[in-house]
Amino acid sequence: xxxxxxxxxxxxxxxxxxxxxxxxxxxxxxxxxxxxxxxxxxxxxxxxxxxxxxxxxxxxxxxxxxxxxxxxxxxxxxxxxxxxxxxxxxxxxxxxxxxxxxxxxxxxxxxxxxxxxxxxxxxxxxxxxxxxxxxxxxxxxxxxxxxxxxxxxxxxxxxxxxxxxxxxxxxxxxxxxxxxxxxxxxxxxxxxxxxxxxxxxxxxxxxxxxxxxxxxxxxxxxxxxxxxxxxxxxxxxxxxxxxxxxxxxxxxxxxxxxxxxxxxxxxxxxxxxxxxxxxxxxxxxxxxxxxxx
Amino acid sequence: xxxxxxxxxxxxxxxxxxxxxxxxxxxxxxxxxxxxxxxxxxxxxxxxxxxxxxxxxxxxxxxxxxxxxxxxxxxxxxxxxxxxxxxxxxxxxxxxxxxxxxxxxxxxxxxxxxxxxxxxxxxxxxxxxxxxxxxxxxxxxxxxxxxxxxxxxxxxxxxxxxxxxxxxxxxxxxxxxxxxxxxxxxxxxxxxxxxxxxxxxxxxxxxxxxxxxxxxxxxxxxxxxxxxxxxxxxxxxxxxxxxxxxxxxxxxxxxxxxxxxxxxxxxxxxxxxxxxxxxxxxxxxxxxxxxxxxxxxx
Ligand SMILES: Nc1ncnc2c1ncn2[C@@H]1O[C@H](COP(=O)(O)OP(=O)(O)OP(=O)(O)O)[C@@H](O)[C@H]1O
Ligand SMILES: [Mg+2]
Numbered sequence: 310x311x312x313x314x315x316x317x318x319x320x321x322x323x324x325x326x327x328x329x330x331x332x333x334x335x336x337x338x339x340x341x342x343x344x345x346x347x348x349x350x351x352x353x354x355x356x357x358x359x360x361x362x363x364x365x366x367x368x369x370x371x372x373x374x375x376x377x378x379x380x381x382x383x384x385x386x387x388x389x390x391x392x393x394x395x396x397x398x399x400x401x402x403x404x405x406x407x408x409x410x411x412x413x414x415x416x417x418x419x420x421x422x423x424x425x426x427x428x429x430x431x432x433x434x435x436x437x438x439x440x441x442x443x444x445x446x447x448x449x450x451x452x453x454x455x456x457x458x459x460x461x462x463x464x465x466x467x468x469x470x471x472x473x474x475x476x477x478x479x480x481x482x483x484x485x486x487x488x489x490x491x492x493x494x495x496x497x498x499x500x501x502x503x504x505x506x507x508x509x510x511x512x513x514x515x516x517x518x519x520x521x522x523x524x525x526x527x528x529x530x531x532x533x534x535x536x537x538x539x540x541x542x543x544x545x546x547x548x549x550x551x552x553x554x555x556x557x558x559x560x561x562x563x564x565x566x567x568x569x570x571x572x573x574x575x576x577x578x579x580x581x582x583x584x585x586x587x588x589x590x591x592x593x594x595x596x597x598x599x600x601x602x
Numbered sequence: 603x604x605x606x607x608x609x610x611x612x613x614x615x616x617x618x619x620x621x622x623x624x625x626x627x628x629x630x631x632x633x634x635x636x637x638x639x640x641x642x643x644x645x646x647x648x649x650x651x652x653x654x655x656x657x658x659x660x661x662x663x664x665x666x667x668x669x670x671x672x673x674x675x676x677x678x679x680x681x682x683x684x685x686x687x688x689x690x691x692x693x694x695x696x697x698x699x700x701x702x703x704x705x706x707x708x709x710x711x712x713x714x715x716x717x718x719x720x721x722x723x724x725x726x727x728x729x730x731x732x733x734x735x736x737x738x739x740x741x742x743x744x745x746x747x748x749x750x751x752x753x754x755x756x757x758x759x760x761x762x763x764x765x766x767x768x769x770x771x772x773x774x775x776x777x778x779x780x781x782x783x784x785x786x787x788x789x790x791x792x793x794x795x796x797x798x799x800x801x802x803x804x805x806x807x808x809x810x811x812x813x814x815x816x817x818x819x820x821x822x823x824x825x826x827x828x829x830x831x832x833x834x835x836x837x838x839x840x841x842x843x844x845x846x847x848x849x850x851x852x853x854x855x856x857x858x859x860x861x862x863x864x865x866x867x868x869x870x871x872x873x874x875x876x877x878x879x880x881x882x883x884x885x886x887x888x889x890x891x892x893x894x895x896x897x898x899x900x
Contacts, residue, residue, distance in 0.1 A: 361723060479739055486736035496685045496711035497737045497789060540721050544769035549723035
């Protein structure tokens, strides 16, 4: 690491660089956060796949709303001393199913979410203010942290993601059909209500995990950005979800690996990788369009 | 034309329960096959404005029903009611003897022009393939080859082979519309509902779509409910016309409905139906009820 140190000094930078990147003790840290990496990897994959439908159903705002309520649930659990996983899950499912019941009309939905979201955020902040435990776990729910996920908790997080993915796979074609055109799908016997509610269930599950890994404010980085990137480079029904999963995986795991070297929350690393991927995909798409023209 | 026979039954009030309680033996009455679509006393109003009321309608196998009417007269809403996604104020709708409010539907539907956004991760052939197995759970694993053959045939029929590999969001309005017609036809539906499918098609493709639908109902006996603003392209195929206006309606053969006296009574004001250069033109329908016909009359 001496080369890096020399570089820092040469550049005249004082302390802050060490906060961003510092790879001393890397191996030890790795062992500590193995569980977080596994959780993040699974989340990245499932988030990337789910994101394709979030984009198609125009639900980015809903994701944001659900994550604020999930945050409130997690903060409430922290305050009560109960399981954060369960708290995040409860808040998230409640919000997701409520939004699902509001129905498909985007405008009604968005105004309701706009009302719900600050309420959830306010509630969560209230709970955190009342809580007098470790400050880092407070901040972590908003902006993400490498929580040292313990064994049972890891299986919860992974299990929740796997259930969400199983739901998506089970309703894959009807969901695709319903997202494209609900009435045409209904004409062919796709039950729109059931499909939407199952999708919201999957969304709630994934968001509750994402809140605990990247924090409520940055859930979109794993649930929208990877899929949006994939859509820039492909229009294939098969390739887009696969690429979304890949980009999500790279951002989530890459973010944690980089964050290990510094003392910042993990979200800036994850969001930066995700954003860079998006820019790269835009560039690739633009070049290809120009060549095709 | 089977539909001409069916026309006389359209307004009969025979008990709907008799038709619905069991599946009548079709072979026993070849001249009067059981209606695929039965509408009884259908009424719908939004905010006190009646779109249509007391609508009784039987559509029999192979029949081509053309729905006409002004903007906002409730044509699209009628199709949505037939799909079961719009609830009626009162009345019943049955498809193949089964209420549309529940049950599995096998209806082909071409919605009124709604552009598919760019960035939809789907190519032309994916859209058509959803018509075959989009209602099945899970991901597509087996039967890809058989599916491919069906989709290719449907695409070829709408002159869309070239469009199969293009991202659906990048296709023009008319090209998307042709993909939707292919999607509706590929499913081999029990009933075909088309909401202004000719909307943004050029003359050549208008004729192509009309003859495609016409052929389908002749070869497969698929009844067609076809909403259009201009009756002329479908007039040769049309068995009966349902004309919606001012909360009321008229149902009958084209020559029975598209008449000055009938439409004048329907609109409650003087309306002229004229034939100009082989085309039927409706003149003088109130502008607020029907801007389209003004344009055409001008
Ligand atoms: N869910 C609804 N709530 C309130 N009003 C509605 C609803 N659905 C339709 N309407 C109204 O019903 C009327 C009929 O609409 P519809 O789309 O059926 O007309 P249309 O005959 O298809 O017209 P166009 O020729 O323009 O396609 C319109 O005035 C519309 O605003
Ligand atoms: Mg309409």
